[in-house]
Amino acid sequence: MDTLAALSPEHTRLIVKLDSNSELTGAEKRAIGALRLTIRTYGADQDVVRDGDRVDRCCLLLDGFMHRYKTVQNGARQIMSFHIPGDMPDLQSLYLGRMDHAVGTLVPSRVAFVSHAAVQELAREFPGIGAALWRDTLIDSAVFREWIVNVGRRSAIQRISHLLCELYLRFKVVGLAGNASFSLPLTQAEIGDATGLSTVHVNRTLQELRADGLIASQGKIVQILNWTGLQHISGFDQTYLHFRSRGQT
Amino acid sequence: MDTLAALSPEHTRLIVKLDSNSELTGAEKRAIGALRLTIRTYGADQDVVRDGDRVDRCCLLLDGFMHRYKTVQNGARQIMSFHIPGDMPDLQSLYLGRMDHAVGTLVPSRVAFVSHAAVQELAREFPGIGAALWRDTLIDSAVFREWIVNVGRRSAIQRISHLLCELYLRFKVVGLAGNASFSLPLTQAEIGDATGLSTVHVNRTLQELRADGLIASQGKIVQILNWTGLQHISGFDQTYLHFRSRGQT
DNA sequence: CGCATCATTGAACAAAATCAAGCGAGGTGG
DNA sequence: CCACCTCGCTTGATTTTGTTCAATGATGCG
Numbered sequence: 315m316d317t318l319a320a321l322s323p324e325h326t327r328l329i330v331k332l333d334s335n336s337e338l339t340g341a342e343k344r345a346i347g348a349l350r351l352t353i354r355t356y357g358a359d360q361d362v363v364r365d366g367d368r369v370d371r372c373c374l375l376l377d378g379f380m381h382r383y384k385t386v387q388n389g390a391r392q393i394m395s396f397h398i399p400g401d402m403p404d405l406q407s408l409y410l411g412r413m414d415h416a417v418g419t420l421v422p423s424r425v426a427f428v429s430h431a432a433v434q435e436l437a438r439e440f441p442g443i444g445a446a447l448w449r450d451t452l453i454d455s456a457v458f459r460e461w462i463v464n465v466g467r468r469s470a471i472q473r474i475s476h477l478l479c480e481l482y483l484r485f486k487v488v489g490l491a492g493n494a495s496f497s498l499p500l501t502q503a504e505i506g507d508a509t510g511l512s513t514v515h516v517n518r519t520l521q522e523l524r525a526d527g528l529i530a531s532q533g534k535i536v537q538i539l540n541w542t543g544l545q546h547i548s549g550f551d552q553t554y555l556h557f558r559s560r561g562q563t
Numbered sequence: 564m565d566t567l568a569a570l571s572p573e574h575t576r577l578i579v580k581l582d583s584n585s586e587l588t589g590a591e592k593r594a595i596g597a598l599r600l601t602i603r604t605y606g607a608d609q610d611v612v613r614d615g616d617r618v619d620r621c622c623l624l625l626d627g628f629m630h631r632y633k634t635v636q637n638g639a640r641q642i643m644s645f646h647i648p649g650d651m652p653d654l655q656s657l658y659l660g661r662m663d664h665a666v667g668t669l670v671p672s673r674v675a676f677v678s679h680a681a682v683q684e685l686a687r688e689f690p691g692i693g694a695a696l697w698r699d700t701l702i703d704s705a706v707f708r709e710w711i712v713n714v715g716r717r718s719a720i721q722r723i724s725h726l727l728c729e730l731y732l733r734f735k736v737v738g739l740a741g742n743a744s745f746s747l748p749l750t751q752a753e754i755g756d757a758t759g760l761s762t763v764h765v766n767r768t769l770q771e772l773r774a775d776g777l778i779a780s781q782g783k784i785v786q787i788l789n790w791t792g793l794q795h796i797s798g799f800d801q802t803y804l805h806f807r808s809r810g811q812t
Numbered sequence: 813c814g815c816a817t818c819a820t821t822g823a824a825c826a827a828a829a830t831c832a833a834g835c836g837a838g839g840t841g842g
Numbered sequence: 843c844c845a846c847c848t849c850g851c852t853t854g855a856t857t858t859t860g861t862t863c864a865a866t867g868a869t870g871c872g
Contacts, residue, residue, distance in 0.1 A: 336658075366802070384712050387798040392712040406705070409585075409698040414705050414803040434694075441687045448697050449658040451704065456655070456663050458707035463633050463641040466714040466759030470860070501818060510715030512861050517820060533869090549636040553615070554663040719828070750850060761829050766852060 321347045324426050328374055331400035334487070335453065335558055336446035345440055349433075351426040356419045362403075363417040369407045371429045375399050378423020379499050383507065384415045393508040395457060396420075396481065396500075400488055405451050408433055421499045453556045460554045465510040468548070470519045473509040476548035478529065482538055483552055495537040570596045573675050577623055580649035583736070584702065584807055585695035594689055598682075600675040605668045611652075612666040618656045620676045624648050627672020628748050632756065633664045642757040644706060645669075645730065645749075649737055654700050657682055670748045702805045709803045714759040717797070719768045722758040725797035727778065731787055732801055744786040 321329070325347045332338060332346070353376070356362060363369060365384065380397040382404075394415060397403040403417050408430050419425075437444030457480075464473050481498060485491035500508075506516040523529050528544045530537045538544060545551075570578070574596045581587060581595070602625070605611060612618060614633065629646040631653075643664060646652040652666050657679050668674075686693030706729075713722050730747060734740035749757075755765040772778050777793045779786040787793060794800075 382708075384708070386712060386716050390716045392716040394708045394711050406701045408701075409694060410701050410705060410805055412802065412805070414805070415708060437693075438690045441693075444686075444690075444693065444697075445658060445683075448693075448700070451697070452655045452657075452659050452700060455700065455704040455707060456659060458704060458711060459631075459633070459643045459664060462643050462707060462710050462714060463635060465711060467635050467639045467641040502820095503818080513818090514820085514862080515860055518860095521820085553661065556659050556661070556663070751852095752850080762850090763830080763852085764828055767828095770852085 322351075324351050324353060324374075324376055325349065327376055327400050328402075328426075331488075332443070332446040332450065335556075336442070336449050337558075338446060339442060342440050342442050342446075345436060346443065349428055349436070351428060353424065353426050356423050356425060358419055358421050361416055361418045362425060363407075363413055365413055365416045367413045368411055369404070369413060370411065370431070371427045372402055372404050372407050372433065373417070374402050374426040374428065376424040376426055378425075379420045380417060380423060380425075381420055381504075381508075382415050382417050391507045392510065393504065394461065395454070396508070398484060398488055398490060402447075402450065405447060406454070408447075420504065456554045456556055470509070470511055470515055471522055472548045473511065474505060474516065474519050475523060475528065475544050476550050477505065477509060478523075478536065478538070479545055479548055479550040479552075480555070482536075482541075483555060483557075487557065494539075494541065495535055497534050498536045499534050571600075573600050573602060573623075573625055574598065576625055576649050577651075577675075580737075581692070581695040581699065584805075585691070585698050586807075587695060588691060591689050591691050591695075594685060595692065598677055598685065600677060602673065602675050605672050605674060607668055607670050610665055610667045611674060612656075612662055614662055614665045616662045617660055618653070618662060619660070619680070620678045621651055621653050621656050621682065622666070623675040623677065624650050624652060625673040625675055627674075628669045629666060629672060629674075630669055630753075630757075631664050631666050640756045641759065642753065643710065644703070645757070647733060647737055647739060651696075651699065654696060655703070657696075669753065705803045705805055719758070719760055719764055720771055721797045722760065723754060723765065723768050724772060724777065724793050725799050726754065726758060727772075727785065727787070728794055728797055728799040728801075729804070731785075731790075732804060732806075736806065743788075743790065744784055746783050747785045748783050 329338065329343050329346050333343070351374070362373060362380070375397050377399050380403050381393050382395045382397070383391050383393045385391050395403070404413070407413060433447070437447060464476050468476060482491055482496060485496045490496060502516045502520065503513045506513045509516070511519070524531070528540045528547065530539055578587065578592050578595050582592070600623070605627070611622060611629070624646050626648055629652050630642050631644045631646070632640050632642045634640050644652070653662070656662060682696070686696060713725050717725060731740055731745060734745045739745060751765045751769065752762045755762045758765070760768070773780070777789045777796065779788055
């Protein structure tokens with residue numbers, strides 16, 4: 315960590331994230347620290363990248379909360395992932411230059427952009443960084459798989475509690491959730507778009523979760539009252555998040 | 564292609580696949596041709612890798628048809644992808660050694676195994692190969708995203724026709740579909756497990772597709788009678804498959 | 813204070829699941 | 843060679859889950 319003292323908080327955010335999933339050497343961290351970042355601020359509910367765009371850079375979420383989504387014919391939206399600070403929501407564009415989905419903010423957010431060329435060069439020169447980034451996209455992919463299961467084979471209450479389990483753990487890992495409660499800046503409509511449910515049904519299902527004593531919520535603050543119960547009802551198993559434990563993959 | 568003449572058909576399968584998504588140099592192709600492959604044959608409906616396994620090799624489907632799936636609490640299964648010859652269904656295990664899902668055959672299949680160590684070394688020595696493999700996993704990921712949309716926001720008839728559109732195109736690209744018809748070795752139960760529907764409902768929906776003159780089928784042979792109509796009803800847009808066209812990504 | 817957004821509620825409706833049989837082709841063993 | 847068994851497909855009736863429609867509260871922000 316010594317070498318990080320001189321780095322900008324933006325670079326540090328990225329290094330800490332990658333280092334938490336893979337392990338980086340000092341040289342690798344320094345190389346990342348030299349990346350040229352372009353920083354921009356967005357309001358809530360703004361698109362950062364649109365579906366179909368050709369892009370030559372990818373983004374790193376510094377502060378805020380983002381999502382990736384597609385819109386279908388009848389105007390319905392499906393959210394495919396949520397992103398928290400440290401995530402690179404469109405890292406896949408590195409080798410898939412044409413976007414097949416949109417990326418947008420959910421709350422006011424600060425985003426850093428890095429050019430694909432710079433990242434590709436870094437990955438070539440430092441295979442360890444390449445592996446860390448690759449692994450990052452693979453975890454992304456593992457989460458997609460779990461979401462297919464979530465919308466495909468789980469009931470409404472299971473879908474929503476599964477989503478809460480995932481977000482709670484991911485928030486906790488980056489220090490955004492403490493003491494079984496966290497700020498979840500989502501409307502019920504957005505929860506529905508992520509779980510393939512209607513807003514009305516999300517509302518009723520959340521009431522059920524509260525009535526069952528599994529969660530409580532005031533405003534955007536969600537409190538997990540019964541973590542075991544929540545995992546149990548949703549069939550949650552954190553394996554798919556591939557948190558690194560003691561150097562293991 | 565000259566250098567490929569001396570290669571085994573197994574190595575050729577892999578080279579042709581990677582070369583079709585990314586572009587490989589002669590040296591890269593030769594290096595892949597030197598990979599040590601362990602070949603094994605499986606019957607239908609057998610697991611090649613089980614959920615939770617720790618693996619140190621990944622597999623390449625040579626002949627047959629495979630799928631990836633998870634099983635949820637109540638015993639229901641969700642299929643997350645189908646794989647055709649040339650695919651590496653568990654390439655993600657390269658950097659996610661612990662499986663978060665199972666990989667199995669649907670028909671008798673022939674599979675080649677390559678050790679992770681060998682692939683990782685290859686990727687480091689030949690960054691172009693690394694990029695091609697990475698890109699392959701990113702396309703995998705893009706398909707997962709589309710499947711989330713499919714099960715999350717499409718009606719039964721849309722889900723099934725979308726699946727048919729995807730499989731038809733993918734089969735066609737590897738020469739397994741010709742003249743608007745192809746062999747789809749899936750039971751209706753398996754189609755249901757892939758689309759998040761019950762077997763009964765899959766049956767009725769297929770009848771609807773036939774009644775609408777969109778497809779015909781005799782046994783496992785599916786014939787696309789109205790390709791435009793099928794794409795239209797399902798909202799199919801092949802962008803997410805990221806086929807390479809003239810060197811574009 | 814007033815508007816806009818989000819949460820909540822009730823009632824009617826629709827899509828899909830479930831339950832329960834029957835059917836039919838292919839394979840097997842007597 | 844044929845009875846029989848299994849697996850997959852098909853059908854009808856019923857039930858469940860979730861959607862849609864239409865309002866009504868609540869909350870927050872300018």
